[in-house]
Amino acid sequence: MMDRLDVRKTYKLYIGGAFPRSESGRSYPVFGADRQLLARPARASRKDLRDAVRAAREAWKGWTMQTAFNRGQVLYRVAELLQGRRAQFVQELRDAGAPEPEREVDASIDRWVWYAGWSDKVHHVLGTVNPVAGPYFNFTFPESMGVVGIVAPETPALLGLVSRLAPAVVTGNSLVVVASESRPLPAITLAEVLATSDVPPGVINVLTGFTRELTPWLASHMDVNAIDLTGVPEDQLDEVEAMTAGNVKRTVRARVDDWFDDAVAQSPYAVTALMEMKTVWHPMGA
Amino acid sequence: MGDEIERRDKGAVTATVPWEYAAAPESKEIVRIQDRYGLFIEGRFVDPLSGRTFETINPATEETLSVVSEAGPEDVDLAVRAAEKAWESSWRDLPGRERAKYLYRIARSLQERSREFAVLESLNGGKPIKESRDVDLPLAAAHFFYYAGWADKLAYAFPNREPRPLGVAGQVIPWNFPILMAAWKLAPALATGNTAVLKPAETTPLTALLLAEVIQEADLPPGVVNIVTGAGETGAALVNHPGVAKVAFTGSTEVGKIIRRAIAGTGKRLTLELGGKAANIVFEDAPIDQAIEGIVNGIYFNQGHVCCAGSRLLVQESVFEPVLDKLKERLGTLRVGDPLDKNTDVGAINSAAQLSRIKELVESGIQEGAEIYQPECHLPERGFWFCPTLFTGVSQSHRIAREEIFGPVLSILTFRTPEEALEKANNTPYGLSAGVWTEKGSRILWMTQRLRAGVIWANTFNRFDPSSPFGGYKESGFGREGGLHGLEPYLDLVPR
Amino acid sequence: MATDIERVSDQFSSSSAVALLGRVPSVDAVGLEERAASLAKRSIKRESKLWALDLAIRCVDLTTLEGSDTPGKIVAMCAKAVRPDPTDPSIPSVAAVCLYPALVPVAVGQLKSTGVHVASVAGSFPSGLGPLPGRLDEIRAAVEMGADEIDIVLNRSAFLAGRYRQAFEEIVASKEACGDAHLKTILEIGELGSYDVIRRASVLAMAAGTDFIKNSTGKIGVGATLPGALCMMEAARDFFHQTGRRVGVKVAGGVRQAKQAIQYLVLVYETLGAEWMTPDRFRIGASTLLNDLLMQIHKERSGAYQGPDYFTID
Numbered sequence A: 001m002m003d004r005l006d007v008r009k010t011y012k013l014y015i016g017g018a019f020p021r022s023e024s025g026r027s028y029p030v031f032g033a034d035r036q037l038l039a040r041p042a043r044a045s046r047k048d049l050r051d052a053v054r055a056a057r058e059a060w061k062g063w064t065m066q067t068a069f070n071r072g073q074v075l076y077r078v079a080e081l082l083q084g085r086r087a088q089f090v091q092e093l094r095d096a097g098a099p100e101p102e103r104e105v106d107a108s109i110d111r112w113v114w115y116a117g118w119s120d121k122v123h124h125v126l127g128t129v130n131p132v133a134g135p136y137f138n139f140t141f142p143e144s145m146g147v148v149g150i151v152a153p154e155t156p157a158l159l160g161l162v163s164r165l166a167p168a169v170v171t172g173n174s175l176v177v178v179a180s181e182s183r184p185l186p187a188i189t190l191a192e193v194l195a196t197s198d199v200p201p202g203v204i205n206v207l208t209g210f211t212r213e214l215t216p217w218l219a220s221h222m223d224v225n226a227i228d229l230t231g232v233p234e235d236q237l238d239e240v241e242a243m244t245a246g247n248v249k250r251t252v253r254a255r256v257d258d259w260f261d262d263a264v265a266q267s268p269y270a271v272t273a274l275m276e277m278k279t280v281w282h283p284m285g286a
Numbered sequence B: 001m002g003d004e005i006e007r008r009d010k011g012a013v014t015a016t017v018p019w020e021y022a023a024a025p026e027s028k029e030i031v032r033i034q035d036r037y038g039l040f041i042e043g044r045f046v047d048p049l050s051g052r053t054f055e056t057i058n059p060a061t062e063e064t065l066s067v068v069s070e071a072g073p074e075d076v077d078l079a080v081r082a083a084e085k086a087w088e089s090s091w092r093d094l095p096g097r098e099r100a101k102y103l104y105r106i107a108r109s110l111q112e113r114s115r116e117f118a119v120l121e122s123l124n125g126g127k128p129i130k131e132s133r134d135v136d137l138p139l140a141a142a143h144f145f146y147y148a149g150w151a152d153k154l155a156y157a158f159p160n161r162e163p164r165p166l167g168v169a170g171q172v173i174p175w176n177f178p179i180l181m182a183a184w185k186l187a188p189a190l191a192t193g194n195t196a197v198l199k200p201a202e203t204t205p206l207t208a209l210l211l212a213e214v215i216q217e218a219d220l221p222p223g224v225v226n227i228v229t230g231a232g233e234t235g236a237a238l239v240n241h242p243g244v245a246k247v248a249f250t251g252s253t254e255v256g257k258i259i260r261r262a263i264a265g266t267g268k269r270l271t272l273e274l275g276g277k278a279a280n281i282v283f284e285d286a287p288i289d290q291a292i293e294g295i296v297n298g299i300y301f302n303q304g305h306v307c308c309a310g311s312r313l314l315v316q317e318s319v320f321e322p323v324l325d326k327l328k329e330r331l332g333t334l335r336v337g338d339p340l341d342k343n344t345d346v347g348a349i350n351s352a353a354q355l356s357r358i359k360e361l362v363e364s365g366i367q368e369g370a371e372i373y374q375p376e377c378h379l380p381e382r383g384f385w386f387c388p389t390l391f392t393g394v395s396q397s398h399r400i401a402r403e404e405i406f407g408p409v410l411s412i413l414t415f416r417t418p419e420e421a422l423e424k425a426n427n428t429p430y431g432l433s434a435g436v437w438t439e440k441g442s443r444i445l446w447m448t449q450r451l452r453a454g455v456i457w458a459n460t461f462n463r464f465d466p467s468s469p470f471g472g473y474k475e476s477g478f479g480r481e482g483g484l485h486g487l488e489p490y491l492d493l494v495p496r
Numbered sequence C: 001m002a003t004d005i006e007r008v009s010d011q012f013s014s015s016s017a018v019a020l021l022g023r024v025p026s027v028d029a030v031g032l033e034e035r036a037a038s039l040a041k042r043s044i045k046r047e048s049k050l051w052a053l054d055l056a057i058r059c060v061d062l063t064t065l066e067g068s069d070t071p072g073k074i075v076a077m078c079a080k081a082v083r084p085d086p087t088d089p090s091i092p093s094v095a096a097v098c099l100y101p102a103l104v105p106v107a108v109g110q111l112k113s114t115g116v117h118v119a120s121v122a123g124s125f126p127s128g129l130g131p132l133p134g135r136l137d138e139i140r141a142a143v144e145m146g147a148d149e150i151d152i153v154l155n156r157s158a159f160l161a162g163r164y165r166q167a168f169e170e171i172v173a174s175k176e177a178c179g180d181a182h183l184k185t186i187l188e189i190g191e192l193g194s195y196d197v198i199r200r201a202s203v204l205a206m207a208a209g210t211d212f213i214k215n216s217t218g219k220i221g222v223g224a225t226l227p228g229a230l231c232m233m234e235a236a237r238d239f240f241h242q243t244g245r246r247v248g249v250k251v252a253g254g255v256r257q258a259k260q261a262i263q264y265l266v267l268v269y270e271t272l273g274a275e276w277m278t279p280d281r282f283r284i285g286a287s288t289l290l291n292d293l294l295m296q297i298h299k300e301r302s303g304a305y306q307g308p309d310y311f312t313i314d
Helices: A046-063 A068-084 A086-096 A101-120 A122-126 A157-169 A185-195 A211-220 A234-247 A268-272 B003-008 B012-016 B073-089 B096-112 B114-125 B129-150 B178-191 B206-217 B232-239 B253-262 B288-304 B317-331 B352-367 B418-426 B441-450 C014-021 C029-039 C046-058 C071-082 C101-111 C132-144 C156-160 C164-178 C195-207 C226-243 C258-271 C289-302
Strands: A037-039 A136-144 A147-151 A174-178 A204-207 A226-228 A250-252 A275-283 B039-041 B044-046 B053-058 B063-069 B161-165 B168-172 B195-199 B225-227 B244-250 B269-273 B279-282 B312-316 B371-373 B389-392 B409-415 B433-437 B455-458 B491-495 C060-063 C096-099 C117-121 C149-153 C182-186 C212-214 C248-252 C282-286
Touching (some): A046 A147, A046 A211, A068 A086, A068 A101, A068 A185, A086 A101, A086 A185, A101 A268, A122 A136, A147 A157, A147 A211, A157 A174, A157 A268, A185 A204, A234 B253, A275 B441, A275 C029, B039 B073, B063 B206, B073 B168, B073 B225, B073 B232, B096 B114, B096 B129, B096 B178, B096 B206, B114 B129, B114 B178, B114 B206, B129 B178, B168 B178, B178 B195, B178 B244, B232 B244, B244 B253, B279 B288, B279 B418, B288 B312, B288 B317, B288 B409, B288 C029, B312 B317, B312 B418, B317 B409, B352 B371, B352 B409, B409 B418, B418 B441, B433 B441, C014 C164, C014 C195, C046 C060, C046 C258, C046 C289, C060 C071, C060 C248, C060 C289, C071 C101, C096 C149, C101 C117, C101 C132, C132 C149, C156 C164, C156 C195, C164 C182, C164 C195, C182 C248, C195 C212, C195 C226, C212 C226, C226 C248, C258 C282, C258 C289
Parallel strands (some): A147 A174, A147 A226, A226 A250, B168 B195, B168 B244, B244 B269, B279 B433, B389 B409, B433 B455, C060 C282, C096 C117, C117 C149, C149 C182, C182 C212, C212 C248
Antiparallel strands (some): A136 A275, B039 B044, B053 B063, B161 B491
């Protein structure tokens, strides 16, 4: 008896809650550990990136105004869905050559849960009431920055992505993610999870393609408030960082040797690094 | 100032009112300015290797006050190496409580000599003595005092992290609040265990050099603070020096971007405190008379040389006329003139270059069709002066509503609804500060939540405090100065 | 802003006055206090200071409001009022003496043709809580005895209970009872609790036709404060812009030093302008202040600080 023929998946971009192909019509081959062709995901163009930023900006307005409790629940729900797709992620990571696929998926789910819980707690860590020398009530609290670009690390494809994405989105930022170029498939599967979750369309947008090609457009985009340069290759860093000067982008870059090590790979300071501090003064008088 | 009466003349009675405020009670005698100053490197004043000097003047009279050294790259290199040496040999490993005591000494010294500093600040920068005396100096001393207390308490600042200093901080400061900006830079840097090379602004080096004396008297280990005077090239040499681990800059957005590009890829830590075009929003139910004071303080304080100045006044249309009437009347009572006169409200423009920029932008406002208003204003013949100015009929597209003028020039726009006020307020690449005037608490908080700016003054404006974090959104820069948040830019937070 | 308000000569109708109160701007306490503090730091030139000290004397309501006041005390005070410094004819007389109604005839006798006015408190001073007919009778009696200025108190009981119409109408009736005499209405700001309320009370009294608004009876702990006075002056300024009528301002209660008097004059100049720098529109209710003003004048003239033994106490 012949085995049943599989239905193969088309890996597309995730922009504004939809799964378009690249407007350029381009795709690129992605190979597995055994050099076998895994898929031909979309190779996003600068125009796809532009569309993603536009979707992110629009979605940010609502997402940042959600209550922190609501965002925490929405993101926790993502972890629930990740758990349900555990087997698929394990398979994709194994195909891509990840050394410890089960461990990576479990760590990714746990990390997602960990960050979801920070949504209504970072304010306690870095919010302050300031005892100014005068009859004023004065306080400082963190809030979202706006649109954040994320250049995900090449590996680990899922855990690295989740470790950078979750702290950025939990406080109300909306994201444009450039996925791992060599191992993009888990990112698209994650996008499918997001699409069936309660994360509003446009809050997280995922682009696959050539990191070196996409990053400069992200770094120079005047409506992107901050950028996570973790996945930018060392030799491109000068150029890309210089481009962020155009609109005085905030830049972060994680230097993590062991993404499984909670002590270094997850931190509330990764959350607040992508937040603005707002200080408010009001007189106290009867 | 006798013409004050003439200008306010509203009837026969005024002719009999000889009301004049006393001129210049503040004596220059309190300050001893040297004929020339060296660079402050490794605890001593040294002649510049560059061999170059420049004159520093009093912008109110254009008289030369002193000759100051211009640090070249070789001088900057000496300063950075002195700072590195001091960091490695003493400061880095000094217990926090000892660093604290040095900073307390500096704070106390600034308090003891505050009048001397205030007079020098007004002489060199043109700001009214009542501001340097009542705002700049008390705040500068308070800043050292505040951060002194942090030096031995850093372990409690950032949960689950071990705070470690970065090394040498290269700090470049502007001319609008010279000594205060020096304090904002040095106090947190030293408290966190870094050493510093500070470059004061080209036009206002003198109080920083007086601070060098204070630092000497405090017996701070040589090289912990170095002060190199000069212009843009000196600043560039400093921020680009490979020995600098951390760059802190306050100044224009234009230069901030240049610095960002220059240090790209070097791994240097950076904080930028840049320009602004703040909206000061007055709702119809505002405490109008206090709002008028807030508007005046917001834009005419320090001649409008304030990055967080409330340079765009947004008035609800229903109260536009009374607000404008009151504002014009109040403008007529502002005293423009001798910065050392303690009755002066608006002093001298800091430099000829800044004056010409202000004039150019004001001219553009007239050209673009906005309506200018200036009270009658008798300006001294010598020195750099600009009469307090307001524009009505301004729209968002005018240059005077978009570009930072950094002078005593207010652009007035109107709005009808909170949404419209918010939209106009946020419609700028800047995001440093904003003001909201309304009696309605829920509206204040609604606006506060939505204004994209780092400092929101509600029913007040231009208030500062060392415990209160200050800094911008968007192109107004990143990082915060002041408070708990002002420590973080000078620390490496290592997981415990 | 209030041109639509129905007005009868200098007075508003009660309903339009109550409506006007609803439109009185709020006052931010901290901002007001900061403005007052910053104005208090102004320093004036020596020549201006001499003029200011002279003006301050001319604006003084030399006051005694004790149950123990006697004709002898009043005779002495009147002499001081006319000639504050017997050795120096260049020193002007004060604006008025201020006393209880029973002593008005004594003062009128002493001050005939001196130009010094006789001001009488009336209307159940300092509480204002006697029956209204009696209060109005007291005003009429004081005027009949020769007082040409009447200082009454706002009915805080009615005002603070929200009975604005009653508080307003009582001032209107008092003004009528005054006839040609000038009416000063004391708001007793120390009992009003906030600057918002001080401002509202100022507007209410001005709309009711009072010639002066006055801050304090001097009978409670809180007397004159710079921000309180500034708040009233801002109300008077705006009232002038709205109605064209200039209402005077009187400060009393704890103004003891020449320096304080000058600070109040700075507030007047900066807030209301030169038109108010006359005894017709500005008064200081005081007693010990007068000698300090004299000492300061002598100090400015001689260059030496003065001692109290050289100035008469009456």
